[in-house]
Amino acid sequence: xxxxxxxxxxxxxxxxxxxxxxxxxxxxxxxxxxxxxxxxxxxxxxxxxxxxxxxxxxxxxxxxxxxxxxxxxxxxxxxxxxxxxxxxxxxxxxxxxxxxxxxxxxxxxxxxxxxxxxxxxxxxxxxxxxxxxxxxxxxxxxxxxxxxxxxxxxxxxxxxxxxxxxxxxxxxxxxxxxxxxxxxxxxxxxxxxxxxxxxxxxxxxxxxxxxxxxxxxxxxxxxxxxxxxxxxxxxxxxxxxxxxxxxxxxxxxxxxxxxxxxxxxxxxxxxxxxxxxxxxxxxxxxxxxxxxxxxxxxxxxxxxxxxxxxxxxxxxxxxxxxxx
Numbered sequence: 001x002x003x004x005x006x007x008x009x010x011x012x013x014x015x016x017x018x019x020x021x022x023x024x025x026x027x028x029x030x031x032x033x034x035x036x037x038x039x040x041x042x043x044x045x046x047x048x049x050x051x052x053x054x055x056x057x058x059x060x061x062x063x064x065x066x067x068x069x070x071x072x073x074x075x076x077x078x079x080x081x082x083x084x085x086x087x088x089x090x091x092x093x094x095x096x097x098x099x100x101x102x103x104x105x106x107x108x109x110x111x112x113x114x115x116x117x118x119x120x121x122x123x124x125x126x127x128x129x130x131x132x133x134x135x136x137x138x139x140x141x142x143x144x145x146x147x148x149x150x151x152x153x154x155x156x157x158x159x160x161x162x163x164x165x166x167x168x169x170x171x172x173x174x175x176x177x178x179x180x181x182x183x184x185x186x187x188x189x190x191x192x193x194x195x196x197x198x199x200x201x202x203x204x205x206x207x208x209x210x211x212x213x214x215x216x217x218x219x220x221x222x223x224x225x226x227x228x229x230x231x232x233x234x235x236x237x238x239x240x241x242x243x244x245x246x247x248x249x250x251x252x253x254x255x256x257x258x259x260x261x262x263x264x265x266x267x268x269x270x271x272x273x274x275x276x277x278x279x280x281x282x283x284x285x286x287x288x289x290x291x292x293x294x295x296x297x298x299x300x301x302x303x304x305x306x307x308x309x310x311x312x313x314x315x316x317x318x319x320x321x322x323x324x
Contacts, residue, residue: 007222017183021144055280056298067296074303075237081271086135100204110193137189184217223307241307
């Protein structure tokens with residue numbers, strides 16, 4: 001039996017999210033963000049039990065500080081040290097009619113996702129703040145829009161070539177996700193925060209405010225074209241690939257202690273993740289102290305898999321290119 005493909009399953013998960021929200025909208029039972037996340041996790045972990053590890057904190061363990069989840073990508077190496085990339089993630093759902101991300105009206109959550117804790121009370125809190133500096137702050141967006149309803153709401157006025165007469169809003173020959181509805185997209189939380197701060201307090205960000213900053217979440221596990229760090233068997237380490245995707249979208253750590261390379265870029269790659277990440281990878285329970293250190297609702301670790309080249313995958317560019 002062939003090994004399941006992370007790339008294809010992330011694409012399927014994005015397709016499923018779009019249609020799950022569509023069915024929920026049609027039945028007037030639009031699912032919440034937690035429901036969508038739970039279903040995505042169940043599907044992906046079921047398909048990749050040897051590669052994925054999930055640790056969900058119970059309500060008594062959850063921290064008050066930050067993200068919906070922590071995302072860790074791990075490349076196992078034989079002759080060199082292992083490498084890791086960490087993300088702090090919040091998930092937001094699109095309103096199918098207004099095309100607004102209703103819960104992005106204020107910037108406090110973005111601040112918690114991005115910033116270190118100011119004036120920490122003790123070393124433990126300071127350690128959490130230090131960890132945030134080495135992790136990419138990311139929003140994941142769950143998307144579906146009802147074209148007819150959005151047009152009636154007058155939220156799909158002309159945007160470049162895209163009008164309400166389109167069969168779909170992204171039905172263009174050169175669109176990277178034409179065959180894959182963008183049910184799951186991502187964006188740099190710092191850029192999202194800048195957009196939030198530029199809006200009036202009563203206005204939530206909408207899809208058109210964000211679309212040029214988005215990229216498909218399958219970018220993280222799908223690879224097209226040559227890579228400098230590709231091994232002889234045509235594969236690339238998943239942590240290195242995620243790092244390259246972040247870099248291609250201008251996402252970098254702002255931590256001053258991280259050395260810059262010749263391009264002036266600060267890397268998210270690290271060799272030693274927090275202890276609790278290693279314990280989760282080994283299937284061990286966390287202590288109460290370690291659970292508090294997580295600073296999120298759950299931890300998701302993807303480990304030991306290479307990213308296969310896929311000539312058919314074409315979503316490494318921005319989800320929507322600016323129109324002239």
